[in-house]
Structures are given as C-alpha cells and as structure tokens.
Amino acid sequence: MAMRAAATAAISAHSRVSANSQMGMGIKVLCSSFSSFPFNLPQTKLEKPPPAEPSTNLFVSGLNKRTTSEGLRDAFAKFGEVDHAKVVTDRVSGFSKGFGFVKYATIADAEAGIKGMDGQFLDGWVIFAEYARPRAPFPSMNNAPPQRQW
DNA sequence: CCTGAGCGG
Numbered sequence: 001m002a003m004r005a006a007a008t009a010a011i012s013a014h015s016r017v018s019a020n021s022q023m024g025m026g027i028k029v030l031c032s033s034f035s036s037f038p039f040n041l042p043q044t045k046l047e048k049p050p051p052a053e054p055s056t057n058l059f060v061s062g063l064n065k066r067t068t069s070e071g072l073r074d075a076f077a078k079f080g081e082v083d084h085a086k087v088v089t090d091r092v093s094g095f096s097k098g099f100g101f102v103k104y105a106t107i108a109d110a111e112a113g114i115k116g117m118d119g120q121f122l123d124g125w126v127i128f129a130e131y132a133r134p135r136a137p138f139p140s141m142n143n144a145p146p147q148r149q150w
Numbered sequence: 151c152c153t154g155a156g157c158g159g
Contacts, residue, residue: 052157058155088158099156125154132157 052131056083056110059132061099063087064123069100071123077104079116080109101132 050058054110060072071086086102109130118129 061156065152065154086158088156091159095151097158098154099154099158101158114154123154135158 009090051132052133054107054111055131055134056104056107058104058110058129058134059104060102060117060127060129061100062125062127063096063098063100065096065098066124067096067100067123067125072100072102075120075122076104076117076129078111079112081105082109082113102129 009061062078063072067087069086072087073082076082076085080103082102083105084103085100087096089095090097102113113138114129114131117127119126121127
C-alpha cells in the first residue's frame with residue numbers, strides 16, 4: 001500500500017518536470033515553415049554528363065608543352081601501376097600538343113589516378129585527367145589486325 | 151621555341 005502510493009507520486013513528479021521544460025521550443029517550428037517553398041528549383045539541367053566510360057586508359061589535358069611522357073608516367077605512377085604513358089606530340093614538328101594518355105593496369109588504378117591527379121599541378125600547369133574515349137586502331141600497318149587495347 | 155582547347159600511331 002505504502003509502496004504503491006510512493007510509486008504513483010514518483011511518476012506524477014516525473015511527468016510534471018517534462019511538461020515544465022517547454023521553453024525555447026516554438027522558435028524552431030516557425031523557422032521550419034519555409035521548407036515547402038512554392039518555387040521548384042530548375043537546376044536539374046545543370047548536371048554534366050560523364051565524359052566517357054570507365055576504362056584503364058586516361059586522357060590527360062592541360063599539360064605543359066615541355067612535359068614529357070616520362071614526366072607524365074612519373075606523376076601518375078604514384079596512384080597506380082601505369083602500363084603506358086605518352087604525351088601526344090605533333091608528327092611533323094615533334095613538339096607536344098599539350099595533352100597525353102596514361103593507361104593503367106586496372107580500372108581501380110585508373111580511378112585512383114584520376115582522383116589523385118585531376119586538378120593537380122604538373123610542371124606549373126593545372127592538368128585534367130579523365131577517361132579516354134575509345135579510338136579507332138591506327139591504320140599505319142597494312143594487313144595488321146587491329147589490336148584492341150581496351 | 152611559342153600561343154592553351156583539346157582525344158594519339
């Protein structure tokens with residue numbers, strides 16, 4: 001009997017404390033009333049499509065004209081196993097065109113290479129690394145079977 | 151050698 005009365009008194013005191021701490025609660029309700037603004041954001045068209053499908057071959061642009069294939073490989077080798085790296089040079093003049101290609105051993109290395117080198121500095125220029133698109137096999141050799149490297 | 155958007159052999 002006495003125990004029941006004590007328990008009831010304790011529950012009543014607890015609920016009274018909870019109902020007492022209600023100050024500062026009505027401000028947040030007023031602030032959250034702006035969530036349903038009648039203007040729909042038309043920024044769904046601002047997204048850019050990915051440049052190319054993931055592959056082990058990367059297209060690197062923004063290179064310094066003095067950057068060589070060795071410098072390109074050395075910069076990208078820190079983020080994965082580089083299978084082949086080449087700065088594209090003009091066929092007649094022999095000078096760099098300012099971009100190149102880096103081929104990694106695996107797709108995971110290529111992804112790490114993009115995330116690690118895209119937007120970084122190389123020889124004083126900001127370079128951009130992305131997946132290279134597939135290119136038609138070079139027709140320099142007659143009757144040579146087109147070796148698909150990707 | 152250089153200009154600086156851009157996809158090589």
